[in-house]
Amino acid sequence: MGRHTLEYPKTADNTVRRHNERAIYALETIHRFVNSSQLLNVSFNTPNSPFPVTLPMIGQMGSFDRPSADIGDPLDLYLHGYVSSRMMNVARAAEKEGGDGKEGDEGLPVCIAASRVDALILATSAFNHSYNYRSVVLFGHATLVEDDEEKTYAMELITNGVVPDRWRTSRQPPTKAEMQSTSVLRVKISAGSAKVRDGGVSEDRHDLQNAEAQNSVWTGVLPVFSSIGEPLPTTYNKVEVPANVANFIRDYNKENQEYALAAAKK
């Protein structure tokens, strides 16, 4: 379409070293995978501990300044999570350090990771077992979203990331209390990469020539995929399952299963 495919620059943090033929740096691929991941693992450091802390959060890529931006454009990551008080405190502290040119200016350094198993690969040797998988990692600086308009933009983005069009079809508008009690983080992304393994079983030549092994070991691929079951309405629900929910379930089940099977047969 005459457009360049943007890629994240390779840095010390995001460059894939092992099996680098599996690496992907294209913004579009990475952002799409982040947006289709129901949970993101957000890791950051806290003062006085040598351990990074990882929290599961919900997030979507977006641009408040340019909401019409394409999925392959440079975007921010908006994060929302139940388990966030610790992170919010550290992010708040990181921001307060700002103004003197120190790192705090930029916010809290975070690493966001998501991964999905698409198949178990059972080879003749235990050591050639593998997974088909997709994984992505993003690095960036997180700050709290203070502006109500931007917070609303982010919550709409994130809610529609759970089920398409869910924001508009849920009770509107948000109450003041809801807006006040909700914390959203905006991550300015500085680097990212994805890694994908697909295909079938890879074997050592010796194992293929080992008649005893070939006559006793089952080899093949077990496709793995996530499904959504029949919707379970609340006892007080008065409404038919709406089209956006029904279509979402159908697409989710179809796409996940088809991806796992297509990847296994590559």
Place this chain on the structure above:
Amino acid sequence: MGRHTLEYPKTADNTVRRHNERAIYALETIHRFVNSSQLLNVSFNTPNSPFPVTLPMIGQMGSFDRPSADIGDPLDLYLHGYVSSRMMNVARAAEKEGGDGKEGDEGLPVCIAASRVDALILATSAFNHSYNYRSVVLFGHATLVEDDEEKTYAMELITNGVVPDRWRTSRQPPTKAEMQSTSVLRVKISAGSAKVRDGGVSEDRHDLQNAEAQNSVWTGVLPVFSSIGEPLPTTYNKVEVPANVANFIRDYNKENQEYALAAAKK
């Protein structure tokens, strides 16, 4: 059974602050969830970067010194992963720092996280949407396993974690080259916790009394679960799908679906 249920002590790192009624510290629950997680997110710090790095790895809890240990006993975490050269180098460097009483003695500080979505919870208000989920986090120090016997123990544990009894039923014994080219990390666990959300939709009282909202918004639970499809044998496979593989697929599909449905109805 007359046994105490062991719990991880609450430290600054692992204590669940938000929704602490959902927190679990029992070793047994945490270890079982780790063992049933196909991928673990392993985070650590590298020199000269403010960002933690997260890699997806495969792991199982075990005790080389006491292989008969119960799942609820104190255990180590053994990790194996494709994407490991960076981590292996940092772990090696951390060990070399040892001998002078510095932190390097203990190995590389790591945070291990795993999480699973069990349902999407669609409430009247977008702000009361939630997930049923299970998540676990472990903190510990990682060192490279150098001893061949321990490495074999760990690889057997990890392979059987992918498919029960797969180690014994794959080509044996390992070759020297396989043993030499395989790196395994042992993590001495210092803290851990789990967090579980189950049940149905939680609503604000005002939303339940809002007739307009109740007459227009579908509310309910969408159960989410992982499945394994029909096994796809390699072109050269000569063997029927063995019982351990067939049973594993059946149990995997049954347990995942049943858990999601039972959790939604709690």
